[in-house]
Amino acid sequence: MRASNLGITDALRLEELTRSFGRSAPAVNRVNLRLEAGSLFCLLGPSGCGKSTLLRLIGGYLTPDAGRVFLANTDVTDTPLERRDIGMVFQNYALFPHLSARANVAFGLEARGVPRPERQQRIEDILDRVGLLPAERGRRPRELSGGQQQRVALARALVIRPKLLLLDEPLTNLDRQLREQMRLEIKEIQRTTGVTTLLVTHDQEEALSLADRVGVMLGGGLLQVDAPRVLYNCPRTPFIARFLGLANLLRIADVTDDRFQLEGGLSLRGKTATGNWAMIRPEKLLVGPAAEHCPTRWTGRVTSRLFLGAHQVLQVAVTPSVSVRVCCRPGEAGDGDELTLGVPDDAVWIIPEDDP
Amino acid sequence: MRRSLSLSRLFENVFGLGTLLLLLWPLAYAVWISFTPSELLEPPRGELSLRWYRRFFELPQWTAGLWNSLKVAGLSVVGSLVGGTGLAVAATRYHFRGRRLLSGVVLLPLFVPAVVLGMGLLPWLRFLGLWGSLWSLAAGHGLWSLPVVFLVVRSALEEVDPSLEEAARGLGASPFLTFRRVTLPLILPAVLSGAVMGIVLSLNEFMIALFLATPDTETLPKVIWPNLRYTLTPLVAAASCVTMLLTLLGLALTASLLRVERFVDRLVSRGKQ
Amino acid sequence: MTPHRSRHGGRPYLLVAPAVALLLLFFVAPMLQLVRVSLYEGGGRSGFGIGGGGFYKPGTWTLQAYRTLLGETYFREVLTFTVLLGVGVAGITLAIAYPLSLFIHRLPPRAKSLALTAVVLPKLANVLVLIYGLELLLSSSGPVNGLLVGLGAVSEPVTLFHNLPGVLIGETYLILPYAVLVLVAALDRIDPTLLPAARGLGAGPLWAFWRTTLPLSAPGIALAALLSLIWALGAFIGPVLLGSPQELTLAVEVQRQTFENINWPRGAATAVLMLVTLAACLTLYQVPARILRRWRSMP
Numbered sequence: 028m029r030a031s032n033l034g035i036t037d038a039l040r041l042e043e044l045t046r047s048f049g050r051s052a053p054a055v056n057r058v059n060l061r062l063e064a065g066s067l068f069c070l071l072g073p074s075g076c077g078k079s080t081l082l083r084l085i086g087g088y089l090t091p092d093a094g095r096v097f098l099a100n101t102d103v104t105d106t107p108l109e110r111r112d113i114g115m116v117f118q119n120y121a122l123f124p125h126l127s128a129r130a131n132v133a134f135g136l137e138a139r140g141v142p143r144p145e146r147q148q149r150i151e152d153i154l155d156r157v158g159l160l161p162a163e164r165g166r167r168p169r170e171l172s173g174g175q176q177q178r179v180a181l182a183r184a185l186v187i188r189p190k191l192l193l194l195d196e197p198l199t200n201l202d203r204q205l206r207e208q209m210r211l212e213i214k215e216i217q218r219t220t221g222v223t224t225l226l227v228t229h230d231q232e233e234a235l236s237l238a239d240r241v242g243v244m245l246g247g248g249l250l251q252v253d254a255p256r257v258l259y260n261c262p263r264t265p266f267i268a269r270f271l272g273l274a275n276l277l278r279i280a281d282v283t284d285d286r287f288q289l290e291g292g293l294s295l296r297g298k299t300a301t302g303n304w305a306m307i308r309p310e311k312l313l314v315g316p317a318a319e320h321c322p323t324r325w326t327g328r329v330t331s332r333l334f335l336g337a338h339q340v341l342q343v344a345v346t347p348s349v350s351v352r353v354c355c356r357p358g359e360a361g362d363g364d365e366l367t368l369g370v371p372d373d374a375v376w377i378i379p380e381d382d383p
Numbered sequence: 384m385r386r387s388l389s390l391s392r393l394f395e396n397v398f399g400l401g402t403l404l405l406l407l408w409p410l411a412y413a414v415w416i417s418f419t420p421s422e423l424l425e426p427p428r429g430e431l432s433l434r435w436y437r438r439f440f441e442l443p444q445w446t447a448g449l450w451n452s453l454k455v456a457g458l459s460v461v462g463s464l465v466g467g468t469g470l471a472v473a474a475t476r477y478h479f480r481g482r483r484l485l486s487g488v489v490l491l492p493l494f495v496p497a498v499v500l501g502m503g504l505l506p507w508l509r510f511l512g513l514w515g516s517l518w519s520l521a522a523g524h525g526l527w528s529l530p531v532v533f534l535v536v537r538s539a540l541e542e543v544d545p546s547l548e549e550a551a552r553g554l555g556a557s558p559f560l561t562f563r564r565v566t567l568p569l570i571l572p573a574v575l576s577g578a579v580m581g582i583v584l585s586l587n588e589f590m591i592a593l594f595l596a597t598p599d600t601e602t603l604p605k606v607i608w609p610n611l612r613y614t615l616t617p618l619v620a621a622a623s624c625v626t627m628l629l630t631l632l633g634l635a636l637t638a639s640l641l642r643v644e645r646f647v648d649r650l651v652s653r654g655k656q
Numbered sequence: 657m658t659p660h661r662s663r664h665g666g667r668p669y670l671l672v673a674p675a676v677a678l679l680l681l682f683f684v685a686p687m688l689q690l691v692r693v694s695l696y697e698g699g700g701r702s703g704f705g706i707g708g709g710g711f712y713k714p715g716t717w718t719l720q721a722y723r724t725l726l727g728e729t730y731f732r733e734v735l736t737f738t739v740l741l742g743v744g745v746a747g748i749t750l751a752i753a754y755p756l757s758l759f760i761h762r763l764p765p766r767a768k769s770l771a772l773t774a775v776v777l778p779k780l781a782n783v784l785v786l787i788y789g790l791e792l793l794l795s796s797s798g799p800v801n802g803l804l805v806g807l808g809a810v811s812e813p814v815t816l817f818h819n820l821p822g823v824l825i826g827e828t829y830l831i832l833p834y835a836v837l838v839l840v841a842a843l844d845r846i847d848p849t850l851l852p853a854a855r856g857l858g859a860g861p862l863w864a865f866w867r868t869t870l871p872l873s874a875p876g877i878a879l880a881a882l883l884s885l886i887w888a889l890g891a892f893i894g895p896v897l898l899g900s901p902q903e904l905t906l907a908v909e910v911q912r913q914t915f916e917n918i919n920w921p922r923g924a925a926t927a928v929l930m931l932v933t934l935a936a937c938l939t940l941y942q943v944p945a946r947i948l949r950r951w952r953s954m955p
């Protein structure tokens with residue numbers, strides 16, 4: 028069922044998509060995006076950034092004020108939503124409460140006039156694939172657990188063999204363990220069915236672990252679209268840097284020939300990059316014997332410690348005005364210790380743009 | 384402080400219970416009297432008798448009245464169901480000019496005193512040629528059940544999760560199919576209760592019946608009326624108890640219908656496995 | 657942030673057509689005709705008012721009926737009585753309905769359904785039966801009087817019907833269920849954690865009630881008061897069955913003029929004036945309603 032034989036055609040293309048509500052600033056502001064067929068894309072952003080609105084615009088639940096939506100090179104901007112052939116999983120699942128799980132999944136096929144025998148076959152197949160036990164298939168949604176409901180919602184969206192699968196914060200309502208399990212299952216289902224998928228979330232862990240590419244959204248606009256690793260290591264703005272994980276952001280005060288002068292009197296070896304902020308991820312700083320061999324070394328005192336199980340995060344005051352956070356193994360250092368930190372050259376990333 | 388709490392609570396409970404009992408008392412008293420064996424308006428002393436119930440069913444005028452009441456109720460409810468549900472769907476799911484105005488106007492008949500309604504309808508129905516038929520009464524009753532159905536169905540529609548209808552549309556269902564397969568089943572209890580309320584209102588409605596009825600088209604309350612004003616016999620009590628019984632039967636029937644529907648559903652879904 | 661649910665833009669003509677047809681045909685048209693009848697020149701025994709003249713016949717338009725009515729002391733007295741009775745009944749209804757609604761609102765679920773059924777049950781019965789039952793209750797040899805005499809509150813049985821107290825009791829009895837339903841619904845909508853929060857902050861039960869439950873139920877009280885007033889102003893059955901000729905409301909007057917005196921123009925004019933009174937009371941009601949609303953948001 029691979030859908031990626033579309034050659035160089037994008038599965039989804041958005042051009043200058045814009046939508047406002049009332050007279051306030053646009054919720055989605057001139058968004059441009061291209062999705063490769065068969066890929067899993069994550070829209071990541073804080074609440075209110077417009078990601079859900081963008082999703083609804085793509086699905087046809089909202090009409091744009093400007094811009095166009097293309098599905099496999101066909102302009103669907105004016106196509107009514109029941110003809111777009113897009114599968115959607117809502118945040119609250121939106122399962123029909125008066126129908127059984129099976130009947131829920133059958134709904135889309137019935138609307139398309141698929142004959143009964145084929146219908147039944149496809150329903151059982153997809154329910155097998157999402158992992159819903161036969162005993163559970165005759166039950167009503169209210170008799171199913173959150174995880175089971177999610178599977179039904181997925182099955183319902185997938186059984187119609189959509190051109191695009193949209194997921195609106197599907198894992199937000201689940202508890203942590205279930206969330207991590209479902210993440211893997213979604214990834215697996217997407218891989219085996221090959222359906223182009225767009226998933227909206229505010230959880231950076233989810234986006235980083237699931238997606239082929241991630242788009243960070245803020246204030247109605249897409250700030251950066253890249254592979255997770257690129258996004259994490261080379262964020263374009265300080266906001267993205269902070270949003271994707273712990274980050275040390277140090278203001279650059281001056282640039283001399285071969286050194287960056289940072290605030291608080293610290294300095295770094297020169298790089299050929301421009302920007303106002305230097306970013307260092309806590310896990311990239313070296314502690315203990317490894318730090319001794321680094322050309323750039325900072326010393327400071329541990330002011331606080333956060334124990335996180337597999338590792339701990341230390342706050343180290345390297346100058347009276349600057350603290351950096353460091354990851355290390357528990358037991359390597361404790362409160363009040365004097366610490367030498369090693370800053371490898373490749374641990375530093377100069378953030379090219381500023382936040383507006 | 385705790386003492387004052389329990390005292391005030393006690394007082395409130397006594398008041399509440401007492402008032403409820405008081406509210407039911409006239410009803411209970413009338414029911415009690417309907418079983419009296421005597422000719423006079425007195426509660427049965429000793430034995431109960433179905434004498435007056437038998438009398439009720441013997442009198443053609445009274446049974447005709449009952450039959451008319453049922454026919455009128457049926458007519459008016461059908462009209463108000465169609466009108467009220469349609470209007471409720473339009474008011475909650477569509478933008479159109481005059482939406483607010485129409486939603487307000489439909490409630491007006493509830494506020495106009497029955498006397499005025501009856502007065503206004505009388506010559507007009509005559510003009511329309513509907514005078515002297517059950518349709519005129521049904522029209523009057525429909526004026527009241529229409530807003531009730533509208534209000535009940537509208538609030539049910541507003542409570543339906545909008546993402547359910549969106550999901551149905553996204554899966555490929557046309558607006559009509561969405562309504563039929565998703566919305567309607569979900570608001571069915573409300574629609575049914577609106578219908579029941581309409582029937583109850585119509586069966587017991589008296590004032591419009593008073594103004595609009597002709598000797599051929601008397602509903603039961605209208606038949607009772609002269610009896611109440613001039614000669615009080617337990618026949619009145621028996622007649623009203625019959626009406627009340629019918630109403631309660633109707634309510635029980637609806638409730639069990641809803642339960643039966645769920646039972647059948649479960650049977651069907653189990654059969655599909 | 658949830659975007660607004662988009663409504664369909666289309667025109668639902670088919671959906672609203674039945675309701676509009678019903679309303680136009682059986683409500684708007686008759687009301688318009690009523691106004692026309694009130695302006696009809698025919699005086700006295702004009703039968704159904706329009707007679708053979710038709711709607712537009714020139715020369716049959718007059719304000720005579722209104723002029724007579726508004727000039728009469730008789731009419732003014734009836735009007736005053738109706739308004740006073742309406743306000744009085746609404747007031748008594750609210751006074752009884754609010755504590756009763758509080759009581760029902762606090763009941764556990766099973767008892768609550770039972771109580772609400774008990775409140776609504778009288779409405780399922782025929783209004784005539786209820787009045788009949790009330791009459792029996794309130795009669796000289798009935799239980800109420802028996803209780804009053806027995807408690808020593810009065811020395812001999814008090815006539816409680818065919819007079820003003822009878823009308824008050826009767827109308828209140830008829831309107832109470834609606835007020836209770838509205839108030840219980842309003843009370844149920846209040847966040848149930850607010851009262852315990854207030855108590856936890858140190859407020860005594862009465863003070864907590866006064867500062868949380870009562871103001872928050874104000875919209876419900878306003879609505880219940882409005883509905884009670886509207887129905888009380890249209891009082892017909894109560895005065896007719898439980899009152900004496902002195903308890904004359906506009907509704908009874910309308911019926912009498914139209915169906916007993918067969919003076920339709922006068923009856924119609926009375927009806928129109930009655931509607932005007934209703935509308936006036938509704939507008940005047942906005943004043944205390946606004947006060948209630950402001951009180952609710954007071955610090």
